[in-house]
Amino acid sequence: MPTVPGIYQQAPSCWDRIKLGFMIGFCVGMASGVLFGGYSIVRYGLRGKELITNVGKAMVQGGGTFGTFMAIGSGIRC
Template sequence: MPVPSPRGHGGPSCFDKIKLGFMLGFCVGMSAGAIFGGFNCLRFGLRGRELFQTVGKTMIQGGGTFGTFMAIGTGIRC
């Protein structure tokens, strides 16, 4: 059984947990997007500006997708 805090406030709110879940998922998705997108672009022979633009786009897409699913999963658990 949790011990009540002397100040009377509880833990983080459900919205704070959802934000944290999104940010965690966004970071994981961006790192996965950098790895897989980087290998994929190098395999297709992209170099220079095209490489960075494509890898950056892949990172943002992967981060947004995985972050959304993590936020939904965290919201279900609230």
């Protein structure tokens, strides 16, 4: 993309980096929540509505936890 004279790109702010770290961590945590939580819940013997409910809880918990740690790590690096 050609550059326009007189217009400079800015680096993302610290707050933007923290938000991005949280979003990436949340996505990774949700994916791991599906894999590990789903496996353990199916192994436990739940089916149907209970399976979906508990996998959803595992996804949100995993996403929130990993997203928080990624946001903290991104904030430290600012």
